[in-house]
Amino acid sequence: MRKSAFAVLILVILGNIAFWALWNRPVDERSWAGAITGVAYTPFHSDKSPSKGDKASADDIEKDMDALDGAVKAVRTYSTTDGSEMVAAIAGKHGLPVTAGAWTTGKPEIDEPELAGLIKLARANSNVRRVLVGNEAILRADLTVPQAIDYIKRVKKKVNVPVSIAEPWHVWLKHPELVEAVDFLAVHLLPYWEGVPVDQSVDYAMFRFNELKQKYPNKHILIGEIGWPADGPWRRGAEASQVNQAKFIRNFLNVAAQNKLDYFIMEAFDQPWKREIEGTAGTSWGLWDYQRNPKFPMIGGVHEIRNWEIKCATAVALGFLPLVFFLWRRSDLKIGGQIFYGGLIQAVASVLVFTVSAASAAGLALTTEIAWGLLIFCQLVLFAVMLIDGMELTEVVWQHKFKRKFVPCSAAPLPNAAKVSIHVPCYNEPPHMVMQTLDALARLDYPNYEVLLLDNNTKDPAVWRPIEEYCKKLGPKFRFFHLDNWPGFKAGALNFGLAQTAPDAEHIAVIDSDYQVHPDWLKATIPHFNRPEVGFVQSPQDYREWEHDLFQRMTNWEYAGFFHIGMIQRNERNAIIQHGTMTIIRKSALEKVGRWGEWCITEDADLGLRLFEHGYEAVYMPESYGKGLVPDSFSAYKTQRFRWAYGAVQILKHHWRQLSPGAKELTAGQKYHFITGWLPWFADAAHMVFGIAGILWSIGLMAFPKYFEFPPNVFMIPTLSVFAFKVGASLWLYEARVKCGFWDKVGAAVAGMALTHTVGRAMWLGMFTSGRPFVRTPKCENQPALMQAFLMAREELVLLVSLWGAALAIVMVFGHENRDAFMWSGLLVVQSLPYLAAFITALINVFPTIGFGKSKPETTDDTVSAGAGD
Numbered sequence: 026m027r028k029s030a031f032a033v034l035i036l037v038i039l040g041n042i043a044f045w046a047l048w049n050r051p052v053d054e055r056s057w058a059g060a061i062t063g064v065a066y067t068p069f070h071s072d073k074s075p076s077k078g079d080k081a082s083a084d085d086i087e088k089d090m091d092a093l094d095g096a097v098k099a100v101r102t103y104s105t106t107d108g109s110e111m112v113a114a115i116a117g118k119h120g121l122p123v124t125a126g127a128w129t130t131g132k133p134e135i136d137e138p139e140l141a142g143l144i145k146l147a148r149a150n151s152n153v154r155r156v157l158v159g160n161e162a163i164l165r166a167d168l169t170v171p172q173a174i175d176y177i178k179r180v181k182k183k184v185n186v187p188v189s190i191a192e193p194w195h196v197w198l199k200h201p202e203l204v205e206a207v208d209f210l211a212v213h214l215l216p217y218w219e220g221v222p223v224d225q226s227v228d229y230a231m232f233r234f235n236e237l238k239q240k241y242p243n244k245h246i247l248i249g250e251i252g253w254p255a256d257g258p259w260r261r262g263a264e265a266s267q268v269n270q271a272k273f274i275r276n277f278l279n280v281a282a283q284n285k286l287d288y289f290i291m292e293a294f295d296q297p298w299k300r301e302i303e304g305t306a307g308t309s310w311g312l313w314d315y316q317r318n319p320k321f322p323m324i325g326g327v328h329e330i331r332n333w334e335i336k337c338a339t340a341v342a343l344g345f346l347p348l349v350f351f352l353w354r355r356s357d358l359k360i361g362g363q364i365f366y367g368g369l370i371q372a373v374a375s376v377l378v379f380t381v382s383a384a385s386a387a388g389l390a391l392t393t394e395i396a397w398g399l400l401i402f403c404q405l406v407l408f409a410v411m412l413i414d415g416m417e418l419t420e421v422v423w424q425h426k427f428k429r430k431f432v433p434c435s436a437a438p439l440p441n442a443a444k445v446s447i448h449v450p451c452y453n454e455p456p457h458m459v460m461q462t463l464d465a466l467a468r469l470d471y472p473n474y475e476v477l478l479l480d481n482n483t484k485d486p487a488v489w490r491p492i493e494e495y496c497k498k499l500g501p502k503f504r505f506f507h508l509d510n511w512p513g514f515k516a517g518a519l520n521f522g523l524a525q526t527a528p529d530a531e532h533i534a535v536i537d538s539d540y541q542v543h544p545d546w547l548k549a550t551i552p553h554f555n556r557p558e559v560g561f562v563q564s565p566q567d568y569r570e571w572e573h574d575l576f577q578r579m580t581n582w583e584y585a586g587f588f589h590i591g592m593i594q595r596n597e598r599n600a601i602i603q604h605g606t607m608t609i610i611r612k613s614a615l616e617k618v619g620r621w622g623e624w625c626i627t628e629d630a631d632l633g634l635r636l637f638e639h640g641y642e643a644v645y646m647p648e649s650y651g652k653g654l655v656p657d658s659f660s661a662y663k664t665q666r667f668r669w670a671y672g673a674v675q676i677l678k679h680h681w682r683q684l685s686p687g688a689k690e691l692t693a694g695q696k697y698h699f700i701t702g703w704l705p706w707f708a709d710a711a712h713m714v715f716g717i718a719g720i721l722w723s724i725g726l727m728a729f730p731k732y733f734e735f736p737p738n739v740f741m742i743p744t745l746s747v748f749a750f751k752v753g754a755s756l757w758l759y760e761a762r763v764k765c766g767f768w769d770k771v772g773a774a775v776a777g778m779a780l781t782h783t784v785g786r787a788m789w790l791g792m793f794t795s796g797r798p799f800v801r802t803p804k805c806e807n808q809p810a811l812m813q814a815f816l817m818a819r820e821e822l823v824l825l826v827s828l829w830g831a832a833l834a835i836v837m838v839f840g841h842e843n844r845d846a847f848m849w850s851g852l853l854v855v856q857s858l859p860y861l862a863a864f865i866t867a868l869i870n871v872f873p874t875i876g877f878g879k880s881k882p883e884t885t886d887d888t889v890s891a892g893a894g895d
Contacts, residue, residue: 030352037367045337051326057278063099065292071315074298081108094119101289104128105142113150129159131167147184159190174206191249194233211249220261223269252291257306259844271327304734344374362423369415407747410708413701433549445474446530448522451538453483456491471547480507481518513623537606542651553644560614560641564607569652576870580655582773596645598694603633627672638690659870660817663783670784673703674791710788723831735845779866781859814867825860
């Protein structure tokens, strides 16, 4: 590794470490050096749950009391039938007083054993100093106030310790009769659930405490629960975080000491089982985590991520080998590019470490575990796409020079120049358009060529006979063939043409029937075949007559991005995609690899890959030598892209052995481009799943809140960031390579995004079907313009409305108290953008006042399954 690359390696790693350190700067809060008066305690470890009928074990309780010994002065329990009845005796060994509780629900079969156990505990254990006959049972409406008073009176008759019930502050304010019945008030003060910002929360708790004290001056007030969760959703202004938990606890402990308060911190240990009833927040109120490790120090700085140094080191290690490999192999890049992409590698590694560590939380519901597994997998796909896009951006912006740059030949061709047979497949095309294509071919400045017009399966003689007569007028160079009921689509017609080609022809050129070529096309390109290793020469697809139609303008620039960005970069590794127009193939190579593949609906890309597998090189010249017509309609635009995407899956399934690691037919660079070039289309397929899953998950959040919770920001924020990166990278690439204005760049981005659903659907069908599927073009020409737009984007509109409806419903149901609801709704809206782009593109297509009117002749798109055109 060169010194400069080594310097970049050190700089990127140090930058990642600095980011982790900056993100986890210690926050200094008011310290606490004393013991805690009391903690609420539930004796369940991460492998047990009372909701499943589990009972706590004496060994677990003993371990917990050892952990609490010396740190707290008392504990509070909640039940007398789930194993908690053993706490008092074990706590007594450690000199810990207990406030024992019974879990009451208003059901005699549950309440009677609980109350009997509570009485028994108070009589048998001298360290049981107080008892509680329920916990928020009135709040939950499990008990009425008269029922609660009855329970209180019954227990008071049989124990010699103070008796009460634990309820939030507002229950006590509302029911003075309940206050009269108890020996003391056990009040819950939990500002987080009320949406109070953490900076105001201790003051708020004290305000509520003093409110009760002022109203009931003769009653002792025990704060039965007070605390803050380390994780969970935003509730209005309340944010659950590790730093905020430490801030609240440490501030409250100091205030409590100053005011000599009687309290229990909620709670001793994190309880993963509570996720099922209280979501993420319910699991993370503990001062110790579920593994019984302290979550934050009481003195000194507090970090948001505990042990962040270990996670940082893991992230650096995870990205180290890819970073070294990149710097070792890409010395051709400028220093700026090495830093940019190296930083991207380390950033992806850091986010993955953070995501996986967050997903390792205990106590996840089954639905959440499944969702997290899928989300992690999908995030891997998203980051893979981002790294691929990032590599393309890096190469475009920071590449020193091109290794394989081919320039047109300017010398006049010799009279004995190699003969070229130009094949023009045609299906049901307007005769005047095809005649213009033939006229352009007749003007070629090349001495030795022939033209074969291959009309494939056109039924109406009135369409194909004028072209046949026109070929006769152009002279013997032009030959016309009409094929009825011919199989194999475009590939079948081209294979027929290959059999009819002049024996002395050395090269086969193919153009679509709407292309008007430049006179210099053959003269500028054929000399590249002087090198015997060249199998084909490709010029970009280019278009005409789009300037005065906004829809066509958008699609033109969307196409231009691939030919001026992607193809140029692929050419550097001899890995371009062959296209079925503006391409010239060495005839002997075409015959050697088995002619055109009639099994594949993208026969051109398949042929190019087979030529690479046989060791041939490709030449790509970005200069335009022919211009065709962009699709007239959004439906035709979608159908064309569907065919390309479906064909890509066919090719991957057919050539997977040659694309596999260890296969020798293709170079590493060729494998890289053919796999990664189509991977973003698989991401479009995943986008379909994301959208549908987002709708279903939203329904689950509203209908089954016990089993569904909002995905954490650790997933939502990276997903939104990847989307933003893709948009930014696309605009940056266009700025570097595609010479168009800013709004043309935006239009191209909208047009490309509008195809997301079409591509995704094609990829799913391609994965699970074989053979070309029938693709229907909407027959909506006689409908009003607005109806045409709805028909052309009808599937996208259904998903758009569903996602927007889900986002709105989530905000209406949860937005008043949960800021995560807005994040989730924002994610749903971002997921809807490709569907919105599709509808906008359809509207632009059908309204002449938007599209500036039509300016090109009608053409037939490639949706009919028997056709030979593009």
